[in-house]
Amino acid sequence: MTDKFWLTTSLKDMTHEQWESLCDGCAKCCCVQFIDDDDNLLMQTDVSCRLxxxxxxxxxxxxxxxxxxxxxxxxxxxxxxEYFWLPDTCAYRLVAEGKDLPSWHYLISGDKELVHKKGHSIQGKVISETKLTAEEVEDRIISWIPLSD
Ligand code: SF4
Ligand code: SF4
Structure with missing residues (x-):
């Protein structure tokens, strides 16, 4: 539906509109995270940002x-x-690695809902930070990613 500008234009040469259009709306980067300095880990939760x-x-x-x-x-x-922890489906990560976007990405499929229908977003998988206490949020860590030194 659109020319594949992400294969021919580097991230730093994209227009603001091209850059913004890359986001697939998965919201995987909108979950609460903590850094454990003692163990040098990034801890990700299934709790979404209050906004x-x-x-x-x-x-x-x-x-x-x-x-x-x-x-x-x-x-x-x-x-x-720096954002090595972004999901391997993240369009910015894919383009930074010189890869094409997945077939369900709306820039290819033309369907902004497909990211949800195909299960690549956090829709239906998270609880909002607004519904939990700080202690309850800390109890919802689902992954631990080593940080580089
Ligand atoms: S993980 Fe990447 S594609 Fe998904 S919402 Fe965040 S920036 Fe957009
Ligand atoms: S403020 Fe929260 S919901 Fe908005 S983009 Fe940032 S992490 Fe996502």
């Missing part, structure tokens, strides 16, 4: 997200390689 609408997976205040949520990840071409 995430868990039905649509849209951020409720995208424009002001970093001022409201200091830990919100703001990907840029310069920082993408």
């Amino acid at each position: 995430l609408d868990t039905d649509t997976l849209y951020c409720k205040d995208y424009q002001n997200r970093t001022s409201k949520i200091p830990d919100c990840v703001q990907l840029t071409p310069e920082t993408i390689e």
Whole structure:
């Protein structure tokens, strides 16, 4: 449906619109994470950020997200390689690695719902941070990723 600009344009040369359009809306990067300094681990939970609408997976205040949520990840071409923990389905990660987007990505399929229908998003798999206490959030760690030194 669209020319595959992500195969011919490097992340740093993309327009703002191209860059923004890459996101598939999976919201996997919108879950609460902790860093365990003692064991040098990144701990990921199945608890979504308090600004995430868990039905649509849209951020409720995208424009002001970093001022409201200091830990919100703001990907840029310069920082993408720091985010080694991004899911292997993340379009930014795929393009940074020189790979094509998956067939269910809306830029290929034309269907923004397919990421959810195919189970590649967090829709229906998370609980909002707003419904839990801080202690309850810490009890919902689902993966541990070693951090490099
Ligand atoms: S993990 Fe990647 S593709 Fe998914 S919402 Fe985050 S930035 Fe977008
Ligand atoms: S502030 Fe918005 S974009 Fe950032 S993690 Fe939360 S829901 Fe996601």
